[in-house]
Amino acid sequence: MGNTVSTSVIRRLPRYYRFLQELMNNGIIRISSRELSEKMGFTASQIRQDFNCFGGFGQQGYGYNVSELHAEIGKILGVDKGYKTILIGAGNLGRAIATHMNFDARGCKLIGIFDVNPELANVEVGNLKIMHTDKIESFCNENSPVIAILCIPKESAQEIADTLVKHGIKAFWNFSHCDLKPTFNDIIVENAHLGDSLMTMVYNVNASSDN
Amino acid sequence: MGNTVSTSVIRRLPRYYRFLQELMNNGIIRISSRELSEKMGFTASQIRQDFNCFGGFGQQGYGYNVSELHAEIGKILGVDKGYKTILIGAGNLGRAIATHMNFDARGCKLIGIFDVNPELANVEVGNLKIMHTDKIESFCNENSPVIAILCIPKESAQEIADTLVKHGIKAFWNFSHCDLKPTFNDIIVENAHLGDSLMTMVYNVNASSDN
Numbered sequence: 001m002g003n004t005v006s007t008s009v010i011r012r013l014p015r016y017y018r019f020l021q022e023l024m025n026n027g028i029i030r031i032s033s034r035e036l037s038e039k040m041g042f043t044a045s046q047i048r049q050d051f052n053c054f055g056g057f058g059q060q061g062y063g064y065n066v067s068e069l070h071a072e073i074g075k076i077l078g079v080d081k082g083y084k085t086i087l088i089g090a091g092n093l094g095r096a097i098a099t100h101m102n103f104d105a106r107g108c109k110l111i112g113i114f115d116v117n118p119e120l121a122n123v124e125v126g127n128l129k130i131m132h133t134d135k136i137e138s139f140c141n142e143n144s145p146v147i148a149i150l151c152i153p154k155e156s157a158q159e160i161a162d163t164l165v166k167h168g169i170k171a172f173w174n175f176s177h178c179d180l181k182p183t184f185n186d187i188i189v190e191n192a193h194l195g196d197s198l199m200t201m202v203y204n205v206n207a208s209s210d211n
Numbered sequence: 212m213g214n215t216v217s218t219s220v221i222r223r224l225p226r227y228y229r230f231l232q233e234l235m236n237n238g239i240i241r242i243s244s245r246e247l248s249e250k251m252g253f254t255a256s257q258i259r260q261d262f263n264c265f266g267g268f269g270q271q272g273y274g275y276n277v278s279e280l281h282a283e284i285g286k287i288l289g290v291d292k293g294y295k296t297i298l299i300g301a302g303n304l305g306r307a308i309a310t311h312m313n314f315d316a317r318g319c320k321l322i323g324i325f326d327v328n329p330e331l332a333n334v335e336v337g338n339l340k341i342m343h344t345d346k347i348e349s350f351c352n353e354n355s356p357v358i359a360i361l362c363i364p365k366e367s368a369q370e371i372a373d374t375l376v377k378h379g380i381k382a383f384w385n386f387s388h389c390d391l392k393p394t395f396n397d398i399i400v401e402n403a404h405l406g407d408s409l410m411t412m413v414y415n416v417n418a419s420s421d422n
Contacts, residue, residue, distance in 0.1 A: 010414055014407035018388060041390070077410050078417030096307035097405070106406060107413035146416065171416045173409060177229060179252070186419065190412035194308070194403060195317060196225035198384060199288050201401035202318035203221055205357065205382045206289030208397065 005053045012050055013077055015040070020070035032063040081107040084145040086169075088160055090115040090123075090130045093175060094151035098125045108147060112139055116156075133160075140167035147171045154178035216264045223261055224288055226251070231281035243274040292318040295356040297380075299371055301326040301334070301341045304386060305362030309336045319358060323350055327367075344371075351378035358382045365389035 019040055023031060037044040051057050054076055057069050074080070085108040087098050094113070103110045113130050115121075120130045131139065139145075148169045150157055157176035164172075171188035174180055177196075180189050230251055234242060248255040262268050265287055268280050285291070296319040298309050305324070314321045324336050327344045334341045342350065350356075359380045361368055368387035375383075382399035385391055388407075391400050 005418075011407070011411055013414065014404070014410035015390070017410070018407070019390075076414065078413045079410070081413065081417055083413060083416055091311070092307040093311045096303040100302070100304045101405065101409065103409075106409050107417070108409065147412070170419070171412055173412055179226070179230075188412060188415045188419065190408055190415070192403075192405060192408050193225070194312065196222070196229070197401055197403050198312060198314075198317050198319065199225035199228070199290070200222055201358070201382055201384050201399060202289045202292065202294060203224065203287070204399045204401070205294055206292055206318070207216075208381070208399065 009050050009053050012042075013073055016050075017070065017073045017077060017079075020066055020073065023066045024070060028066055030063040031066055036064070078107040079105060082109045083107055083147050083171075084143060085110050085147040085149065086112040086114065086136075086139070086145045087149040087151065088114050088133065088136070088164075089151035089153075089176075090117075090120055090125060091151060094149075095125050097149060097151060097175070098128070111143060111145060114139075116152075136160075137163065137167055140164070140169070144168055147173065149173045149175070151175045220261050220264050223253075224284055227261075228281065228284045228288060228290075231277055231284065234277045235281060239277055241274040242277055247275070289318040290316060293320045294318055294358050294382075295354060296321050296358040296360065297323040297325065297347075297350070297356045298360040298362065299325045299344065299347070299375075300362035300364075300387075301328075301331055301336060302362060305360075306336050308360060308362060308386070309339070322354060322356060325350075327363075347371075348374065348378055351375070351380070355379055358384065360384045360386065362386045 033044040033047045037047050040047075057064060057072055082104070085103060087094055087110060090098070090113050094115070098110060098113055110126070110128065113125055113128050114133045114136050115130050116133045118132055121132050123130045146169065148164050148171070150161065150172055152160060154177045157174070157178050158180060161172060161180050165187055170186070172180060172190070174189055174191045175194065177193060179191070244255040244258045248258050251258075265283075268275060268283055293315070296314060298305055298321060301309070301324050305326070309321060309324055321337070321339065324339050324341050325344045325347050326341050329343055331341045332343045357380060359375050359382075361372065361383055363371060365388045368385070368389050369391060372383060372391050376398055381397070383391060383401070385400055385402045386405065388404060390402070
């Protein structure tokens with residue numbers, strides 16, 4: 001399945017899911033692809049094409065059933081998977097990610113937080129106690145996490161990533177400002193390069209004020 | 212200028228900039244487009260095409276001068292612009308963004324942090340004191356910020372955004388999990404939807420384990 005759907009369609013799925021959640025919260029039961037397109041800013045044909053990538057979701061002339069569509073997309077996204085997840089780097093950003101994100105609702109279960117600073121050991125973040133990074137390997141061997149969130153300086157990111165892959169990590173959510181070099185072909189890297197995002201915005205501000 | 216360069220080229224610019232910075236840090240003075248392409252994982256022809264969007268950077272048969280290219284791309288990105296920036300929402304994520312990002316190196320100057328919680332008023336974050344959101348309008352009128360970072364719940368994001376646009380904000384870096392409806396055509400929105408990024412990764416993990 002994963003290989004036949006384009007990246008851009010996949011990137012729109014969380015947005016559909018989020019939007020359908022809002023419709024449910026507002027008590028809306030049914031919506032046509034036309035209404036959905038007006039509200040989301042995609043064309044109706046785009047929406048139908050996106051949904052057809054997953055076999056379509058049976059709009060029977062009267063619109064989509066909002067909660068059914070939400071559940072279907074959630075299933076495709078794997079929101080019920082509870083993938084075991086660890087976070088490396090409990091600085092300001094790492095702690096904010098650990099406490100701010102609703103991991104459970106997005107298919108992850110945060111089970112361990114690590115930092116190289118010994119003074120942070122046993123400090124509580126959410127309901128977890130920070131562990132020293134020298135415990136990562138034994139922790140992985142015992143608990144088999146599959147996802148790692150990297151919130152560490154770029155200088156140490158590649159080395160830690162290599163170690164984690166050896167201990168069974170399959171995917172990285174990478175906040176470190178570096179491009180991880182894949183050690184194996186099947187490792188998934190989702191970059192959250194906040195600095196790049198900020199600079200893209202500044203470029204656009206700069207370009208628009210030149211006009 | 213801004214209108215003629217594609218979004219995907221623009222999104223690659225911060226990565227070039229970051230990569231050239233690393234080369235400089237490692238004392239590398241010159242690099243060919245072939246070497247650059249091998250290290251970055253783009254084709255050499257892609258790199259030349261990207262640079263040609265900005266008039267090319269005069270590779271005279273012996274490679275690019277790293278520090279000159281870094282400076283040129285930095286200029287295009289507007290890293291020296293120091294756009295006045297405010298941050299709304301000083302929860303875990305907002306405070307982490309305020310302290311974690313090197314705004315000065317990316318063309319922004321963070322001049323104000325606001326939160327709706329009166330108990331946070333005057334709490335220091337970095338070298339700024341949090342102000343109550345009821346001070347936003349007078350602050351904008353006096354200081355004319357152009358960029359706003361939104362780290363507030365989605366329920367209040369649109370209303371705050373509308374107010375900010377009325378007070379001169381031209382661009383939003385939007386961490387709120389909602390899609391802002393543009394009130395005016397020329398407002399720039401750069402979304403940093405961390406939840407969507409996480410869900411995209413989980414989809415890919417899920418899809419790869421189906422195979």
